Amino acid sequence: MFIITGLDPAPFARYFDLDAAALTALGARRVVADGPGYPCRVSLVDAHAGEELILCPYEHHAVTSPYRASGPIFVRRAATAPAVHIDEVPPVLARRLLSVRAYDRAGDLVDAEVTPGAELTAHITRLFALDAVAYLHAHNARPGCFAARVDRHPHRGARASS
Numbered sequence: 001m002f003i004i005t006g007l008d009p010a011p012f013a014r015y016f017d018l019d020a021a022a023l024t025a026l027g028a029r030r031v032v033a034d035g036p037g038y039p040c041r042v043s044l045v046d047a048h049a050g051e052e053l054i055l056c057p058y059e060h061h062a063v064t065s066p067y068r069a070s071g072p073i074f075v076r077r078a079a080t081a082p083a084v085h086i087d088e089v090p091p092v093l094a095r096r097l098l099s100v101r102a103y104d105r106a107g108d109l110v111d112a113e114v115t116p117g118a119e120l121t122a123h124i125t126r127l128f129a130l131d132a133v134a135y136l137h138a139h140n141a142r143p144g145c146f147a148a149r150v151d152r153h154p155h156r157g158a159r160a161s162s
Helices: 012-019 020-025 119-130
Strands: 002-005 029-032 052-061 069-076 085-087 095-102 107-118 134-142 146-152
Touching: 012 052, 020 029, 052 146, 069 146, 095 119, 107 119, 119 134
Parallel strands: none
Antiparallel strands: 002 085, 002 146, 029 052, 052 069, 095 107, 095 134, 134 146
16 A cells, blocks of 8 residues: 655745745746646646746755755645545656656665556555565656655555545
């Protein structure tokens, strides 16, 4: 069993109140979706055309290891709570080619593979069968952007989605 969770929106909320100069100083910018390709890392959905987002740097692997990493993410203004998907792959991931990276408790890479998102569940199952694997990161394979974290679900038998 696994759980895919979106990011906490709280650290990003202040960005929407900043002007362009202040955003630039933070390495961020305001964008408006003009079609597909703007996946929100909080709600784990693609933004609709016309939606306001912030494109900003995010340290998605804040570990004391050579695998520490950061990269750009999109956050929708409308995203007010992190998505939670238990034992299911959200459509935003299912329709993309993904790079799945498996890490141990120290934050070191154990395994990695590229898979169509529609096949992600099988890869999660295989990787979590490895005792050394503590958690997974899914990235959009082509641009390499962090997409979501995948953890082992702590409760057997629970099934839910939002």
